[in-house]
Every structure is written in C-alpha cells, then in structure tokens.
Amino acid sequence: MSARPRVLIVDDEERFRTTLRKLLTVREMEAADVGSAKDAFSEMEKNSYDVILLDVKMPEMNGIEALGRIKKEHPDVEVIILTGHASVDAAVEIMKLGGYEYLLKPCPIDELAGKIETAWERKIARAKRKTEGS
Amino acid sequence: MLTIPPSIVFKGYLFAVPALVLALSLPLFAFGGPVAAILAPIVSAVCYFTIRSLLSQISIVREEKCFLDEQLIQTQKLAAIGELSAGIAHEINNPLAIIAQEIEWARYQFDEERQTETSSAELKDSLNEIAVQVERCREITHKLLDFARKKDPLIQGVEINKLIEDMARLVEREATQKDIRIIRQYCGSLPPVHTDPPLLRQVILNLLNNATYAIGENGTIEIKTRILSGSFVELVVSDTGCGISKENLSKIFDPFFTTKPPGKGTGLGLSICHGIVVRLGGRFAVESELGKGTSFFVRIPIFYQSREVK
Numbered sequence: 001m002s003a004r005p006r007v008l009i010v011d012d013e014e015r016f017r018t019t020l021r022k023l024l025t026v027r028e029m030e031a032a033d034v035g036s037a038k039d040a041f042s043e044m045e046k047n048s049y050d051v052i053l054l055d056v057k058m059p060e061m062n063g064i065e066a067l068g069r070i071k072k073e074h075p076d077v078e079v080i081i082l083t084g085h086a087s088v089d090a091a092v093e094i095m096k097l098g099g100y101e102y103l104l105k106p107c108p109i110d111e112l113a114g115k116i117e118t119a120w121e122r123k124i125a126r127a128k129r130k131t132e133g134s
Numbered sequence: 135m136l137t138i139p140p141s142i143v144f145k146g147y148l149f150a151v152p153a154l155v156l157a158l159s160l161p162l163f164a165f166g167g168p169v170a171a172i173l174a175p176i177v178s179a180v181c182y183f184t185i186r187s188l189l190s191q192i193s194i195v196r197e198e199k200c201f202l203d204e205q206l207i208q209t210q211k212l213a214a215i216g217e218l219s220a221g222i223a224h225e226i227n228n229p230l231a232i233i234a235q236e237i238e239w240a241r242y243q244f245d246e247e248r249q250t251e252t253s254s255a256e257l258k259d260s261l262n263e264i265a266v267q268v269e270r271c272r273e274i275t276h277k278l279l280d281f282a283r284k285k286d287p288l289i290q291g292v293e294i295n296k297l298i299e300d301m302a303r304l305v306e307r308e309a310t311q312k313d314i315r316i317i318r319q320y321c322g323s324l325p326p327v328h329t330d331p332p333l334l335r336q337v338i339l340n341l342l343n344n345a346t347y348a349i350g351e352n353g354t355i356e357i358k359t360r361i362l363s364g365s366f367v368e369l370v371v372s373d374t375g376c377g378i379s380k381e382n383l384s385k386i387f388d389p390f391f392t393t394k395p396p397g398k399g400t401g402l403g404l405s406i407c408h409g410i411v412v413r414l415g416g417r418f419a420v421e422s423e424l425g426k427g428t429s430f431f432v433r434i435p436i437f438y439q440s441r442e443v444k
Binding site: 012057105109 | 220228
C-alpha cells in the first residue's frame with residue numbers, strides 16, 4: 001500500500017486536469033491525468049491507483065459508464081465523480097454503481113483533497129479487513 | 135386530439151332544432167288535430183332544454199380543456215427552463231472550476247518562500263488562463279442574451295446571393311488555408327428578399343463556420359440558392375465533413391448541444407440560428423450522413439410577414 005494517495009484525474013478539460021494534478025501534487029499526493037475514459041482504462045492497466053476523479057460529460061464514454069466498468073474491473077479503487085451538472089438521477093445511478101462521492105464543480109481544492117483522503121482511508125480499511133479476514 | 139366545434143355551432147342548434155320540430159309539426163297541426171298541436175310545442179321545448187343542457191356541459195368540457203392546455207404549456211415551459219438551466223449550469227461551472235483552481239495555484243506560487251522565475255511564469259500563465267475562462271463565460275452569457283432577446287426583425291430588401299457571397303468570402307480566407315474549396319451555385323433569377331439582413335448574415339456565417347469545422351481539412355463546401363414555389367427562397371449549405379450521427383441529428387438545435395471539445399463551442403450557435411430563421415418566417419432543415427457530410431436547408435419567405443411567436 002502506498003504511503004500517499006495515488007490519484008488519477010479523468011477529465012476532457014485539459015487545463016482543469018493539469019492544474020488539478022499540480023495542486024494535488026503539492027498536497028503530497030501522487031497524481032496523474034488523462035483526457036478520456038479510454039485512456040483511463042489503459043493507464044489503470046499500467047499503473048495502480050487508489051482514487052479516480054472522474055468527470056461525467058466526456059466524449060466517447062461518459063463518466064457514469066466508465067464508473068461501471070472501473071468498479072467491475074478494479075473493485076477496490078474508489079471513484080469520486082466531479083461534474084459541472086448535478087442531477088438527482090445521476091447521483092442515484094452513481095451511488096448504485098458504487099461511486100464513493102459525487103461533487104459539483106467548482107469544488108474548493110481543500111474540500112476535494114479532504115474527500116480524496118477519506119476515500120483513500122476507506123480503501124486502506126477495506127484492504128486491511130480483507131487481509132484480516134483471510 | 136379532442137376538438138370541440140365552436141360554441142356558435144351549438145347555439146345555432148339550440149334554436150334551429152326546436153324550430154324545425156315546430157315547422158314539421160305544422161302539417162300535423164293542420165291534419166292531425168289537437169293532439170299534434172299540443173305535442174309539437176312540448177317536443178320543441180324538450181329539444182330546447184336538452185340542447186341547452188348539452189351546451190352547458192360542452193362549455194364545462196371546453197373550460198376544462200383550456201385549463202389542461204394551459205397546464206400542459208406551463209409544464210412544457212418548466213421542462214424547457216429546467217433543461218436550459220442544467221445546460222447553463224454545466225457550461226458555466228466548467229470554466230468556473232478552472233478559474234477556482236488557477237486562483238489556488240496562483241496563491242501557491244505567490245507564496246514569498248517559493249518566489250522563483252518559474253513561479254512568476256506560472257503565476258502569469260494562471261492569470262492568462264483565468265482571462266481565457268472569463269472570456270468563455272462571457273461568450274456563454276452573451277449568446278444566452280442573444281438567444282433570449284426577441285427583437286422584431288428590421289425588414290429591408292436584400293440581394294440574397296450578394297449577402298451570401300459576402301459571408302462566403304469572409305470564411306474562404308481561412309478555408310483555403312485548410313484546403314477547403316467553396317463551390318457556389320447561385321440562382322441567377324432570385325428576386326430581392328424582404329428580410330432582416332444582419333440576422334440572416336449571422337445564420338449564414340454560422341452555417342459556413344460549422345461546415346469548415348466539420349471538414350477540418352481538405353474538403354468542399356457547396357452553397358446553393360433557388361426559388362421555391364414563388365414565395366420562398368432556399369439556401370443550401372452542404373459540406374463533405376464528418377457528418378452527424380442519427381442520434382445527434384435530433385439534438386443539434388437544442389441549446390448547449392455540441393460535439394466540439396470543451397471550451398471550443400457553446401452549443402448555442404445552431405439553436406440561435408434556428409430561432410432566427412423561425413422569427414424571419416422561414417424553415418430550417420438538416421440532412422446528414424455520418425462520414426459523408428451534412429446539408430443545411432434554410433427557407434426564407436421573399437416577403438416577410440410579421441407574426442406572433444408564442
């Protein structure tokens with residue numbers, strides 16, 4: 001288990017994801033970014049991540065579809081949805097699919113960093129429980 | 135759909151049917167004796183009151199229908215406002231998110247302990263990005279205002295081919311650099327069209343810009359004009375671009391619908407154009423095949439007739 005959260009930012013707004021990566025890096029997180037769900041899957045094959053920050057409105061595959069696939073292929077990874085447009089239906093769908101949190105853009109960086117920390121802690125706790133159980 | 139004939143029709147029945155009964159009873163009165171003479175006014179009266187009762191029921195149904203129609207319109211309006219607000223929220227929240235992060239990053243760089251040449255360059259870059267995102271928000275709000283503004287068109291006689299040509303030349307400069315050729319097929323015998331020239335220019339420019347964007351590089355835009363049934367002129371802008379999928383075709387006139395990458399399009403252009411064409415008394419249509427290209431058809435009346443758009 002890594003000593004700090006490894007975060008993958010998935011957003012088609014290039015400037016959003018690159019600045020967010022820098023902001024998380026200076027908060028001592030290991031952050032990487034990609035511009036589409038497709039790139040996220042190949043990145044997750046190559047490297048391991050604790051928390052995925054996922055945008056909803058993206059070309060080719062939207063965040064909700066991507067969330068379903070991530071939870072299927074990497075059930076231990078926590079996913080935080082970051083979107084510019086919140087709707088109750090989408091929130092329900094995200095929770096059903098196993099999303100950890102649903103945040104509306106613009107989200108203050110301290111709040112987001114806090115959510116990432118708690119998502120990461122949850123992942124650690126789950127891994128611990130698994131080890132103790134086996 | 136339930137249609138109720140105008141009340142004047144029923145009011146006509148109210149008097150016509152009893153009168154008919156009375157009129158038919160006249161021969162009976164002459165030959166049938168007193169029984170017919172007594173029965174005829176009674177039947178007439180029954181007819182009168184039955185029709186009157188029917189009339190009042192129809193009036194109640196009519197009122198209920200009006201109420202339901204109003205409710206339906208109100209619900210549709212609320213749904214449209216809801217959809218529009220969601221679109222606005224999404225479009226504005228994205229640049230706001232970038233602005234918020236750039237401010238955070240600038241604050242971090244501004245910290246005196248970290249003042250280096252790199253940090254001052256990063257600071258400048260953050261400020262520039264904030265300006266870019268503010269411009270993006272401004273574009274959205276200004277286009278929204280255009281979208282909401284329902285000015286009455288200012289009608290002037292205009293040579294459509296010349297108006298289109300002016301816009302084509304404007305776009306051609308940029309198009310040529312991308313190996314995009316503009317082919318003109320103007321109808322030579324178009325009469326002057328009475329319309330609002332700046333509004334129509336906005337539509338044509340938007341269509342030509344979209345066509346250029348859809349092609350990207352190396353392709354053809356075809357502009358055609360023709361007369362339709364003597365009262366309309368038609369402008370067709372066709373491109374050999376990427377085309378629009380069937381799924382997206384029904385959404386292209388929806389506000390905020392765009393397939394362009396974030397920050398590259400507000401998704402308001404075509405919906406504004408659609409609004410303009412309708413306001414000018416015209417029609418807007420589109421045909422497209424994915425991978426082959428798209429044609430937009432704009433029909434404008436030769437003589438503009440003011441009409442109330444509800």
